[in-house]
Amino acid sequence: MSLTSNIILPILQLIVIVGLSPLVKGFINKIEARFQCRRGPSLFQPYYNLIKLLRKDAVVSETASWIFRATPYVTFVSILVIALLVPVLSSCVPLNFTGDVILIIYLFALGRFFLALSSLDTASAFGGMGGSREMMISSMAEPAMMLSVFTVSLTVGTTNLGNITSAFLNSSTLLLNPSLFLAFAALCIVIIAETGRIPIDNPFTHLELTMVHEGMVLEFSGRYLALIEWASGMKLLILLTILVNTFLPWGVASGLTFTGLIISFALYVVKIGFFAFLIAILESSFAKLRLFRIPNLLGTAFILSILAIISLYVVG
Amino acid sequence: MTEQVIVSSRTIDILAVLMLMTTIVLVGTSRLRTSIWAYAIRSFLLTWVSGLIAYFSGIHHIFIATGISLALKVILIPGFLFYIVNKTKVKTDVESVINYTLSLLISCGLILIAYYSTQSIIKFENDFMGHCLPVSLAITLLGFFVMITRKKAITQILGLLAMEDGLFFAALSTSYGMPLIVELGVFFDILVSVIIMGIYVYRIKETFDSIDTDSLRELKE
Amino acid sequence: MVEHLFIISIILYLVGALFALCLFKWQMVGNYVSFIFAAIASCLGIATAAMVLFNSSTIRLDFQLFLPVIKYNFLLDPLSSYFILAISVISFVASVYSIGYTRLYVNKRDVRFLGFTYNLFLMAMILVVSANNAFVFMIVWELMTLVSFFLVIFEHENPATRKAGLVYIVMAHIGSGLLAIAFFILLAYAGSFSFDSFRDVASQIPAVYKNIVFFLIIFGFGIKAGIFPLHLWLPMAHPAAPSNISMIMSGVMIKTAIYGFIRFYFEFLTPCPPWWGVIILIIGATSAILGILYALMERDIKTLLAYSSVENVGIILIGIGMSMIFKSYNQMALSSLAMIAGLYHLFNHAVFKCLLFGCAGNIYYSTHTKNIEELGGLIKRxxxxxxxxxxxxxxxxxxxxxxxxxxxxxxxxxxxxxxxxPSVIIKIITIICGAVVALTGALVATCFIKAFGISFLAIPRTKHAEKAKEVPVIMFISMGLLAALCVFMGLFPAKIMMIINHVNTQILGMNILKAVTSYDWLQMKIVRTNFTELSPKSATVFGLILLGITLGALFLMRPKFIRKFYETWTCGIAPEPRLEYTATAFTKPFKVVFSNLYKPRLEVNTTYSVPNFFVKSIAYVGEITPIFEKYLYNPVSNFVLRISDKARLIHAGNIHLYLAYIFITLLILIMFFR
Structure with a gap:
């Protein structure tokens, strides 16, 4: 890897993830509005919201401590680091050497840890409720996530996402493995749970008793809220990117040629758009699950993932 | 093995695993309609597999079985089940004897057993369509498990159908199906039993105002 | 040189112990002197361990005291030095911490005794991991148990503490008894108590006896390590002891049992069959998940930490179990990798658990409560x-x-x-363990969000918490050291692995340092396995760069960003502590999800001032059923009590009868051995 690619690629990758993540949200909102026979807000509404929030001062609770004020930065930066660990346009990943998918999972945990702490920090009962539920959902999702990641890693023999992508690019029959199908299904459920979409959590609600993620970030405002919203948008995009570039890696550039990157970018947008569309369909056609039904769904994901890895071991 | 054989065997494996997933949905869901849909989808996948096997093996009677299966299992039986559900206006929530988390864990264990116990046979078969046998065993076991634990009569029918699917799939994948006459007989049996049980469900509903099989205990006195 | 250091440090511990007793007139001085001696002795311990580890040497110390038959053999090899290092680091910190913490007890309680037993306790632990003779090992093991028992019952006027002490001493002695049997079986083949002779005959013992010894060791050391379901004493005794003692007990004392596991399974009982490793692995996974599930429901912060120790011992055992499995399939490189995982976690746990117990001690020092439901808002105090x-x-x-x-x-x-x-079933077990570790990791995060969030954040819930003040400087200086160690060990893993590699080279005969560390293109030292590589340092550097960019961009966007402070919106009323989320509420979803395990019991009592209309008070009692106590320990203890009731019949209290018993026994013995 030359020095230019070491500088250009990370910047490019950050621009794609940071820049596109509000658009994904806007796209999902738009499609859902269409399903509800509404015109819906503009595709770029999330950008306007972010700019508006960033221009504002913040109101902070008197009871809150420095944890509350540090949380938005910790969350945002941890997601930015993850953005550099994931193959986006090219299968060579900027920070491939610093860590693997396990680091990614635990970096997500870092952001979540601080968010849940700050939810308790303001002494409001809603925050605590959101934090508690978020932790419950993410804990239940963790084993399924880890096992599906294991399945993929064991098929290829590496836990580095970039190496996984390039391995799948090189051999197409490697992907045609039933175990990977199961892992894919499990990962889909996990991603829905992790990003707080319907049927696990409703990202649009502000009704006290139903909110999970929104309850947790209820007390944030201004710049803080902008950072957290942006981070959660990026989290969705990053998880979709992992899904897309691991299981459908076609078109991802293996080198760093200009045309390769352009093609890769176009396909990337199409693939992400497709999954965003699927999420919109899912959200429009399902109701939110009751809180204590969620473990059942995540349990199903766990079974799928454990099945994936066992079938990999037994059948090969 | 040639490239084409690998691809086709992998495709059948993937379909098999998808069938297993629909069966897990049957265990995991709490809605009757979802479970009927799961059955329909599984039957469709099964038909697809049998079509593929018929095509690759060139055995004609599998085509016939495929056609009947398509008509019967994908269209007729699910349609009939939906009809019963609408007619009896049952509460769509499925009730189970044991709670969901536990039943999910148990089904996980059953699948584990299925994979583990067929392991020696698979190695013998040289990885070709390696998922088929364990999956068919797992579907049969899960169907049985659903029959044991569910209270609603319709879910029990679905469990029976899952068992039948598992057996059919096992026969199909290991020995390219049973003789045609046997298969026809089995299909006919299934159809008749579903219809009989459907009527039976309707009668239970009329008598007890619920299709909970627990109320059948009252017949003892 | 090294042996002199070792002996001096032991002598210093003894001197510290004696000083504590001698200076009884000046409690404060005696106290300081004994803890300072302990701190110096542990510094020497660190030096000893470091010298042995870096020279990869093996040093033998043989004494012949008191009785001519018994030799007092000690051995300092990399394995024992690694444990001495861990013990000494923690003892140093705990000793410095104790200087501040024991002010809580001065003039209220017999501090001399604390200083005396404390020094003996540290010395016993060092001797346990360096003993090279089963006889010596049992003596110092018993000394460690006994002294720690006295430390546990230090606040003996509290009945709960006395009960904890009783449970601890009884269970610990059952463990010692089992260990003694194991040693006798080995003695029968080795012909001497020396560990060297145990090593020599390792391959000659028949499989049946090896299996028996294996299970004896699991139970014998398992009780000390606190594995499920032998953990019963641990969540009782650790919280009952003073915090500086809990630091050591949870941080390093339970690790002496891990030392025992490694010593036995990798040296005395080799080669071991794969299923041994599998059993250790399963025990580890069970302890990990159940430990953290019980910690999650806990409201007493020290009990919570004690349960979390059970979980961490489980994780360490997962590493060791994997190492055993790989070793029995002769995959030495992987075995070393798993051993690194286990030993790294061992040191880590010692460091952060000591830190957390220290903080719990600080909380207790300034609020006099351990119940996190009564805390809150401490972050500002x-x-x-x-x-x-x-x-x-x-x-x-x-x-x-x-x-x-x-x-x-x-x-x-x-x-x-x-x-x-090669074996499919073991593969499946390892992967299920992977899922368990993942779930455990997430639950640990929840548990500590609860512990930190409820006790430190938001508004104080009681007067105790409101009046909390920061503790004396010396207490958090020592803990700052531990916190720095947490960061250091996180950022520079290659350094620690270099140390563990010496242990691996000794017990597995495999040097994998080259395979597991290398340099990346930033010329930073990274750790790697056959799957991938990890460079926490570079990741942190990039994180800091990105933080800088973010802050810079935000500053450019709005240089005059201000924060306004208002009270939290709580639907129109002023925020009160009553409105905050409680620890019980925070973990309620888990209680529902895992209700099969917890079997929660709920009781709501409503009293009315006007019947059925005006509610005067609502009492809510929710607790979980301790299933292991209820279904495992209670039946056993009831059985024992019944038997001993029967046995009391022969204790008539008549001296003639007792003489007759002796006489009859004598007769039988004469007949038997005629």
């Missing part, structure tokens, strides 16, 4: 303890870039490598 606790909580939750993450990462890597094992 104890401004240095709070970040220290946060660092401990983050590293125990395996959050990068702190040290817990590194060992968690190694555990995952070694479990992933389970696919190299």
């Amino acid at each position: 104890m401004q240095i303890t709070a970040p220290l606790f946060l660092i401990g909580a983050l590293s125990i939750s395996a959050i990068p870039p702190l040290n817990g993450f590194i060992s968690e990462w190694f555990i995952f890597q070694s479990l992933l490598n389970g696919f190299n094992i």
Whole structure:
């Protein structure tokens, strides 16, 4: 890897993830509005919201401590680091050497840890409720996530996402493995749970008793809220990117040629758009699950993932 | 093995695993309609597999079985089940004897057993369509498990159908199906039993105002 | 040189113990002197261990005291030095901490006794891991148990403490008894008590006896390590002891049992069959998940930490179990990898658990309560303890870039490598363990969010918490050291692995340092396995760069960003502590999800001032059923009590009768051995 690619690629990758993540949200909102026979807000509404929030001062609770004020930065930066660990346009990943998918999972945990702490920090009962539920959902999702990641890693023999992508690019029959199908299904459920979409959590609600993620970030405002919203948008995009570039890696550039990157970018947008569309369909056609039904769904994901890895071991 | 054989065997494996997933949905869901849909989808996948096997093996009677299966299992039986559900206006929530988390864990264990116990046979078969046998065993076991634990009569029918699917799939994948006459007989049996049980469900509903099989205990006195 | 250092440090511990007794007139001085001696002795211990580890040498010390038959053999090899290092680091910190913490007891209680037993306790632990003779080992093991028992019952006027002490001493002695049997079986083949002779005959013992010894060791050391379901004493005794003692008990005393496991399974009982490793692995996974599930429901902060020790011992055992499995399939490189995972986690746990117990001690010091439901808002009152606790909580939750993450990462890597094992069933077990570790990791995070969030954040819930003040400087200086160690071990894993590699070279005969460390293109030292590589340092550097960019961009966008402070909106009323989320509420979803395990009991009593209309008070009692106590321990203890009731019949109290018993026994013996 030359020095230019070491500088250009990370910047490019950050621009794609940071820049596109509000658009994904806007796209999902738009499609859902269409399903509800509404015109819906503009595709770029999330950008306007972010700019508006960033221009504002913040109101902070008197009871809150420095944890509350540090949380938005910790969350945002941890997601930015993850953005550099994931193959986006090219299968060579900027920070491939610093860590693997396990680091990614635990970096997500870092952001979540601080968010849940700050939810308790303001002494409001809603925050605590959101934090508690978020932790419950993410804990239940963790084993399924880890096992599906294991399945993929064991098929290829590496836990580095970039190496996984390039391995799948090189051999197409490697992907045609039933175990990977199961892992894919499990990962889909996990991603829905992790990003707080319907049927696990409703990202649009502000009704006290139903909110999970929104309850947790209820007390944030201004710049803080902008950072957290942006981070959660990026989290969705990053998880979709992992899904897309691991299981459908076609078109991802293996080198760093200009045309390769352009093609890769176009396909990337199409693939992400497709999954965003699927999420919109899912959200429009399902109701939110009751809180204590969620473990059942995540349990199903766990079974799928454990099945994936066992079938990999037994059948090969 | 040639490239084409690998691809086709992998495709059948993937379909098999998808069938297993629909069966897990049957265990995991709490809605009757979802479970009927799961059955329909599984039957469709099964038909697809049998079509593929018929095509690759060139055995004609599998085509016939495929056609009947398509008509019967994908269209007729699910349609009939939906009809019963609408007619009896049952509460769509499925009730189970044991709670969901536990039943999910148990089904996980059953699948584990299925994979583990067929392991020696698979190695013998040289990885070709390696998922088929364990999956068919797992579907049969899960169907049985659903029959044991569910209270609603319709879910029990679905469990029976899952068992039948598992057996059919096992026969199909290991020995390219049973003789045609046997298969026809089995299909006919299934159809008749579903219809009989459907009527039976309707009668239970009329008598007890619920299709909970627990109320059948009252017949003892 | 090294042996002199070792002997001097032991003597210093003894002198410290004696000083504590001698200076009884001046409690404060005696106290300081004894803890300072302990601190100096532990510094020497660190030096000893470091010298042995870096020279990869083996040093024997043989004494012949008192009785001519028994030799007092000690051995300082890399394995024991690694444990001495861990013990000494923790003892140093705990000794410095104790100087401040024991002010709580001065003039209220017999502090001399504390200083005396404390020094003996540290000395016994050092001797346990360096003993090279079964006889000596049993003596110092018993000394350690006995002295720690006295430390546990230090606050003996509390009946709960006395009960904890009783349970501890009884269980510990059952464990010692089992160990003694194991040693006697080995003695029968080796012909001497020396560990060297045990090593020599390792391959000659028949399989049946090996299996018996294996199970005896599991139970014998398992009780000390606190594995499920032998953990009963641990969540009782650790919280009952003073916090500086809990630091040592949880931080390092339970690790002496891990030392025992490694010594036996990798030296005395080799070669071991794969299923031994599998059993250790399963025990580890069970302890991990059940330990943390019980910690989650706990409201007493020290009990919570004690349960979390059970969980961490489980994780260490997962590493060791994997190592045993790989070793029995002769995959030495992977075995070393798993061993690194286990030993790394061992050191990590010692560091962060000591830190957390220290913070719990600080909380107790300034609020006199251990119940987190009575705390809150401490972050503004104890401004240095709070970040220290946060660092401990983050590293125990395996959050990068702190040290817990590194060992968690190694555990995952070694479990992933389970696919190299030929047996399918073991492969499946390793992968289920992987899922268990993942779930455990997430639950640990929840548990410590609860512990930190409820006790440190928001508004104080009681007067105790409101009046909390920061503790004396000396207490958090020592803990700052631990926090720094957490960060250091997280950022520079290659340094620690170099140390562990010496242990591996000794017990597995495999040097994998070249394979597991290398340099990346930033010329930073990274750790790697056959799957991938990890460079926490570079990741942190990039994180800081990105933080800088973010802050810079935000500053450019709005240079005059201000924060306004208002009270939290609570639907129109002023925020009150009553409105806050409680620890019980925070973990309620888990109680519902895992209700099969917890079997929660709920009782709501409503009293009315006007019947059925005006509610006067609502009492809510919710508790979980301790199933292990109820279904495992109670039947056993009831059985024992019944038997002893029967046995009392022969205790008539008549001296003639007792003489007759002796006489009859004598007759029988004469007949028997005629």
